[in-house]
Amino acid sequence: MNTSENKYDTIIVGGGIAGLTSAAYLTRAGLKVLLIEKNRECGGLVNSFMRDGFHFDAGVRALEDAGIILPMLKDLGIELEFVKSPVSLGIENEIIHLKNLNSLNEYKELLTKFYPASAAEIDRVLISIRKIMKHMDVLYGIENPVFKDLKHDREFIFKRLLPWLPRFIFTVGKINNMNMPVEEYLETFVKDTSLRDIISQHFFKNTPVFFAMSYFSLYLDYFYPKGGVGKLSEAMKNKILECGGEIKTETKIIEVMADKCLLRDENNATYQYTSLIWAADLKTLYKITGTEGITPKIKTLFEDSKIKMLKNRGGDSVFSMFLEVDEPLESFRKIANGHFFYTPSRIGLGQTHRGELNYLLANFEKIEKNQILAWLDKFTGLNTYEISIPGLKDPELVPQGKTGIIISFLAEYDLFNLIQKAGWLNEFISELESRILRVLSDSVYPMLKDKIIAKFSFSPLSIENRVGSSEGAITGWSFQKHMPVINKIQYSDRSVMTPIPSIYQAGQWAYSPAGVPMSVLTGKLAADKAIKQTRKFKNN
Numbered sequence: 001m002n003t004s005e006n007k008y009d010t011i012i013v014g015g016g017i018a019g020l021t022s023a024a025y026l027t028r029a030g031l032k033v034l035l036i037e038k039n040r041e042c043g044g045l046v047n048s049f050m051r052d053g054f055h056f057d058a059g060v061r062a063l064e065d066a067g068i069i070l071p072m073l074k075d076l077g078i079e080l081e082f083v084k085s086p087v088s089l090g091i092e093n094e095i096i097h098l099k100n101l102n103s104l105n106e107y108k109e110l111l112t113k114f115y116p117a118s119a120a121e122i123d124r125v126l127i128s129i130r131k132i133m134k135h136m137d138v139l140y141g142i143e144n145p146v147f148k149d150l151k152h153d154r155e156f157i158f159k160r161l162l163p164w165l166p167r168f169i170f171t172v173g174k175i176n177n178m179n180m181p182v183e184e185y186l187e188t189f190v191k192d193t194s195l196r197d198i199i200s201q202h203f204f205k206n207t208p209v210f211f212a213m214s215y216f217s218l219y220l221d222y223f224y225p226k227g228g229v230g231k232l233s234e235a236m237k238n239k240i241l242e243c244g245g246e247i248k249t250e251t252k253i254i255e256v257m258a259d260k261c262l263l264r265d266e267n268n269a270t271y272q273y274t275s276l277i278w279a280a281d282l283k284t285l286y287k288i289t290g291t292e293g294i295t296p297k298i299k300t301l302f303e304d305s306k307i308k309m310l311k312n313r314g315g316d317s318v319f320s321m322f323l324e325v326d327e328p329l330e331s332f333r334k335i336a337n338g339h340f341f342y343t344p345s346r347i348g349l350g351q352t353h354r355g356e357l358n359y360l361l362a363n364f365e366k367i368e369k370n371q372i373l374a375w376l377d378k379f380t381g382l383n384t385y386e387i388s389i390p391g392l393k394d395p396e397l398v399p400q401g402k403t404g405i406i407i408s409f410l411a412e413y414d415l416f417n418l419i420q421k422a423g424w425l426n427e428f429i430s431e432l433e434s435r436i437l438r439v440l441s442d443s444v445y446p447m448l449k450d451k452i453i454a455k456f457s458f459s460p461l462s463i464e465n466r467v468g469s470s471e472g473a474i475t476g477w478s479f480q481k482h483m484p485v486i487n488k489i490q491y492s493d494r495s496v497m498t499p500i501p502s503i504y505q506a507g508q509w510a511y512s513p514a515g516v517p518m519s520v521l522t523g524k525l526a527a528d529k530a531i532k533q534t535r536k537f538k539n540n
């Protein structure tokens with residue numbers, strides 16, 4: 001393959017939402033751009049698909065703006081139709097539907113109904129949520145300046161940005177003091193372990209308290225692109241093509257030759273770049289980058305970063321079950337909104353997802369299948385489920401009179417991995433599916449039992465295979481004391497730098513905590529740096 005044909009100002013590896021954002025901005029700036037994606041479709045974890053006439057979202061179920069997504073779309077001139085994606089919360093047979101800030105009182109009543117002895121502690125939880133919601137209002141209170149034209153938009157600068165800055169600085173100080181894991185934080189004043197679990201068991205392990213407690217704000221903010229979440233990725237992809245960018249799908253990069261600014265794919269084709277944006281799994285970047293020929297100083301910095309990256313793990317993964325149901329949307333609408341967090345038991349997971357799971361993992365070789373299935377009985381009965389019904393957000397997404405449902409929960413990658421190695425993954429998944437169906441049919445959705453037309457699931461291993469994400473992680477690094485990347489919002493600009501000057505990083509692995517908004521933000525920040533670098537290179 002002749003590399004001169006494959007020479008670009010910037011190459012972006014990874015066509016998830018971060019890579020798509022980078023590519024859209026780079027093509028708009030007039031650079032020669034190539035986006036390389038290993039799958040047939042772009043979108044990564046912002047992706048939708050159709051099966052038997054049912055529409056499903058494969059990754060994120062709805063979007064939060066966070067002052068990032070809508071300003072980015074406006075800035076790029078992308079028009080998409082959105083609908084609200086209202087959230088319901090349920091425990092056993094009590095369900096509340098969140099509408100606005102007053103819904104916090106309903107949440108308080110819901111918790112007090114199940115844990116009356118903890119009323120005073122519930123009050124404190126609510127005070128904490130309210131306080132953090134105020135911080136979030138400041139943090140996301142204006143369109144993120146990164147997406148504004150700060151050279152020309154004087155009105156934004158003087159009327160919005162400057163008055164906001166002192167409040168932002170004050171809030172950042174407060175937030176940085178709230179990095180304690182949410183479980184530990186609740187332990188300081190909530191005695192009832194079940195209550196603690198019910199509040200926190202659907203968060204990632206060790207989620208910083210400010211992030212966990214901000215979820216109530218996020219619940220009120222969720223919106224949904226008409227036609228499915230994947231419409232966002234589709235629109236970004238069209239924008240890139242419209243601006244003259246190139247997209248190469250079904251192409252997996254397996255080597256980065258840093259000194260030559262060259263990439264190699266699985267078919268041995270090579271691609272030359274001035275700058276590279278790596279918008280995919282970061283451990284992979286560090287594993288496949290050859291540093292021969294680069295200066296000793298940069299090589300040392302790179303090797304140091306590599307050690308940190310490879311030592312850390314991806315965060316929690318997710319298990320998702322997709323159902324095609326022969327029952328009209330109306331039956332489900334009567335029960336809960338199309339985005340629903342449901343816990344079938346007030347008892348809480350307790351040690352089931354901590355000590356007991358750790359014991360199973362540590363002693364896997366000695367454990368009988370039946371012990372794992374007995375654990376699964378408990379786990380599925382006590383867990384919290386995120387249930388999404390796309391048809392309740394956009395009725396055109398299902399065949400007439402039928403309903404598509406996505407049921408998911410945080411899942412331990414290592415368990416699926418060990419079971420796969422032991423050779424009974426399919427059996428385990430089918431046992432898991434039947435238990436989830438039993439639990440939900442016996443509680444919130446009695447009509448499910450006899451109405452399933454088809455079902456299929458994606459495990460943490462499917463996520464790892466599909467998007468190449470270490471440990472099947474869906475929002476980058478697990479929350480640990482020593483993060484291998486930037487985790488303070490005031491330094492987010494630096495999050496896209498790698499030790500090698502011509503290589504930038506973007507997406508869920510570049511900053512922590514991550515998710516769609518931060519993937520978009522880092523995608524834009526990396527593009528800005530690559531644009532500057534390319535212009536400098538061309539002027540020399």
Ligand SMILES: Cc1cc2nc3c(=O)[nH]c(=O)nc-3n(C[C@H](O)[C@H](O)[C@H](O)COP(=O)(O)OP(=O)(O)OC[C@H]3O[C@@H](n4cnc5c(N)ncnc54)[C@H](O)[C@@H]3O)c2cc1C
Nearest residue numbers: 014016017018038044045059060253280468507508515516
């Ligand atoms: C079920 C679920 C629920 C979620 N809920 C939320 C939520 O409520 N809020 C929120 O903010 N976020 C949520 N997320 C997370 C969010 O979707 C992701 O964090 C975000 O989409 C990550 O985007 P990304 O572009 O950084 O990475 P990815 O989407 O992982 O994209 C990386 C891309 O790189 C490609 N790639 C990898 N390796 C290579 C290679 N060697 N060569 C070429 N291409 C490669 C992959 O195929 C992939 O397309 C959820 C995710 C899931 C799965």
